[in-house]
Amino acid sequence: MIHPTAIIEPGAQIGADCEIHAGAIIKRHVILGDRVTVHPYAVIGGDPQALAFDPAVESFVRIGAGTRIREHVTVNRSLHAGVATVVGENCFIMAAAHVAHDAVLGDNIVLANNVLLAGHVEVGTNAFLGGAAVFHQFTRIGEGVMVSGNSSITRDLAPYTLVAERDEVIGLNVVGLKRRGHPREAIRELKEAFHAVYFTPGNIREVAASALASGEYKTAEAHRFLQFFEGGKRSFARLKRNENLAGAEE
Structure with a gap:
């Protein structure tokens, strides 16, 4: 299902049974897996927010099957030729979240509203990042990590941990x-x-x-x-x- 007001540039690859809602923009550098949903006014595949980036570089965004992208989400393509920013399968990217260039997200990840991922951030499978949490470039978020809303993360977070505030590990995510x-x-x-x-x-x-x-x-x-x-x-x-x-x- 592609809404008449959605913009899909020539060259974009759209998998089977995708839903592209009103006003969504899918740039030519995007590869969507099957059953991906893109809600109104999301922009997928835009140029990296880097002053030295050359728009002629052919880089990509890959979105895994079953992922849901809500309103006003932005996912930027890689800085480097032939390289992709990656969002895995069955992720839930809530409204106004930002996934910067060269980020790599595993499967079954939740980004709550207004989460901001800087460039080259890695997020492991089954992580949950709370609303308005922000992440410094090159940080790694391990598998199964749960981050509290409004957190400020500048360091790597070990798998299965609970994290809050500014880089504060508060325990294991036993639940x-x-x-x-x-x-x-x-x-x-x-x-x-x-x-x-x-x-x-x-x-x-x-x-x-x-x-x-x-x-x-x-x-x-x-x-x-x-x-x-x-x-x-x-x-x-x-x-x-x-x-x-x-x-x-x-």
Whole structure:
């Protein structure tokens, strides 16, 4: 379904059973998977917001199957020739959110209203980013992370964590882990790995590497959590320390 007032430029690729609503703009650099919905006045595939960008560069935006894009969302194409900004499958991008150039989003991600992702941000599968949260360029948001609304994120967020305010880790996203059916053993190991990383003095990368090398952790979830600290260009969000820590962790 394509509304008569939608603008789809020649060269755009539209999958089967997509819905393009009134006033939506799909630029020629866009590839939409099947069953993608684009609501009124969203702009998909616009040029990057970078002063040095050459509009002649052939770069792209890829939107995965089943993703819903609400009103006034903007998704910019990559800075680099032949490269795509990527939004995965079955994501829900709420009104007025912005996905900047070269961001890469996994599957089943929710961006609430007015979330702002800067360039090169990576967001893992099943993450939930609360309304009006903002993310610095090159930050990595791990799998299953939940970020509070109005947060300001300038550091990498380890998988399965709860994060609020300015780069403050407040615990594990245990409710999310249970809802997605992660086994009890995996949740137990994640709690132990979380405690080892955030409560052991020293360089956080080295602490995580030591925990991983110990052989104590067998589940894939614990391995993903610890391996996250091996990469990235930025520092890591740290644990919020206060009198309510025990309750927050639990």
